Amino acid sequence: xxxxxxxxxILISKIIMPLFYEKEYLRGKWFDNNVSGWKWCWKGLLWQxxxxxNRKVPWPVSFKVTMGSGWKNIKxxxxxxxNFQGFGVYFQSFYADIFIGKGxxxxxxxxxxxxxxxxxxxENHLEGESIILGEKCWIGMNSVILPxxxxxxxxxxxxxxVVTKSFSRGNYMIGGVPAKIIKDLxxxxxxxxxx
Numbered sequence: 001x002x003x004x005x006x007x008x009x010i011l012i013s014k015i016i017m018p019l020f021y022e023k024e025y026l027r028g029k030w031f032d033n034n035v036s037g038w039k040w041c042w043k044g045l046l047w048q049x050x051x052x053x054n055r056k057v058p059w060p061v062s063f064k065v066t067m068g069s070g071w072k073n074i075k076x077x078x079x080x081x082x083n084f085q086g087f088g089v090y091f092q093s094f095y096a097d098i099f100i101g102k103g104x105x106x107x108x109x110x111x112x113x114x115x116x117x118x119x120x121x122x123e124n125h126l127e128g129e130s131i132i133l134g135e136k137c138w139i140g141m142n143s144v145i146l147p148x149x150x151x152x153x154x155x156x157x158x159x160x161x162v163v164t165k166s167f168s169r170g171n172y173m174i175g176g177v178p179a180k181i182i183k184d185l186x187x188x189x190x191x192x193x194x195x
Contacts, residue, residue: 006035013038020049025059028078040085062086070094070114077102095128101135101153111144134170154185 010033017026021041030037040060047053047063054061057071061084067074070093076083080100083089088109091098096114100106115128129148133139137151140159145151149163152170157163157179164178173183 009035010038013041017041020045021060022058025078025081028081030079030081037081040081059084064088066090066092068092068094073097073114074100076100080104093128093131095125096130096147099130099132101133101137103136104133104139105137106139107141107143107159109142110139113144114147116147140175156185158182 014026017038021044026037026041028037030040037060040062043062044060048055048057048061051063053063054065054067054071057067059081061067064087065084066089067084068091071091073093073096074091075097077100080102083100083104083106086106086108089106090111090113092111092113092115094115098112098114106112112131114131115125118124118126126147131145131147132150133145134151134153134155136154138156139145140157140161142159143157143161143163145157145163148166150166150168151157151163152168152172154171155167156173158173158175160177161175161179162177163174167174167179167181171185172181173185174180175182
């Protein structure tokens, strides 16, 4: 009976949700024989489509996430739709792109900011610079990624960090304000293999 209910829920969702969300976003591991993605859609009907929080975004986004008007500039793998379901994440991609590599996790209250205010006239923004997060990165809670940052594959950002420059080689654990290298994960792997 439980399996029947799950299959019926998925079937009904596959029929109804393309009326509200673009079909291209309703696939991947969260939607293929999985109820999680469909539950996000149903919650999104109230918050996104009726109450208007992130209304124009064509995929399900939690009402606890701020997308800004530059949502079209966010590039991600469909298997990472979970990054738009968390708490307090702020995607500011007005004047440049945000690229999120496959398998990357973004923690709660993270800010991804592609353009800062002009210090000489706070009414204006400086020219935007794209943010690139490599594959299998982990952006810890309460971190901020600033314009132009490129994090290579498997970069871990410690909670509460402010990342002001790129660490494009990857395989680092970085942290602090401003963020610096805490551990070289390549070296750590070699040491672990010695034991």
